[in-house]
Amino acid sequence: MTITTARIYYEARSEKRTLQLNRTHWGFATWFKRRLKTVREQLRGPEAEGVDIVNFMLHEVPEHAWRPCEWARRGNTFNFSYVCNLSPLLLTPPVENIEKLMGFTAEIAEQAPWPQVRALAIPLSEPLSEEDKVSLLPYLKWPRPPELLY
Known part of the structure; x- marks a missing residue:
């Protein structure tokens, strides 16, 4: 088996904020598959x-x-949990947040005990080009078109 995706989960203090962040940021996981x-x-x-x-x-x-x-292995996933304030993500456009989060998660991936997760640091650390930003935007909208869900 091979790692097929990297996902960023958002669990805010309130269910409403969690839902808002997941709706506007979750699509990154689907878009990111192309970088792998x-x-x-x-x-x-x-x-x-x-x-x-x-x-x-x-x-x-x-x-x-x-x-x-x-870092921990749980079922079919490698997981890293981090405690932080998610409020700033609500004040900035999702595409800008994703670009910053990619750099942040790249640094975390570089410290993973598994070479496969460390390999994710390469595509995560690659800056978003203008073309990337344009192609990513539809994945950060809610509702997403059905063809962009998976």
Whole structure:
């Protein structure tokens, strides 16, 4: 098996803010799959057997973060939980947030104990071109067209 996607989850203090962030930011995971093509072979290996997803979990409530600031394997995922204030994400356009979050998650991925997750740092750290921003925007809208859901 190989890692097929990297996702950023948002768990704010309120359900309303969590829903808002997920609606306006969640589509990044689907869009990001195209970037994985450049490192596809590096995403395979015995360490990733049975794992196909990398999750970056952003929590506002510390008690909701499972093993904060630690990498862990859980089922078919490699997870990293981080406790932070998500409010600033509501004040900035999602595409700008995603660009910053990509750099942030790239730094976290570089510290992972598995080479497959470390390989994600390459496409995560690559800045968004103007073309990337244009292609990403439809994924950050709600509701998304059905062809962009998966």
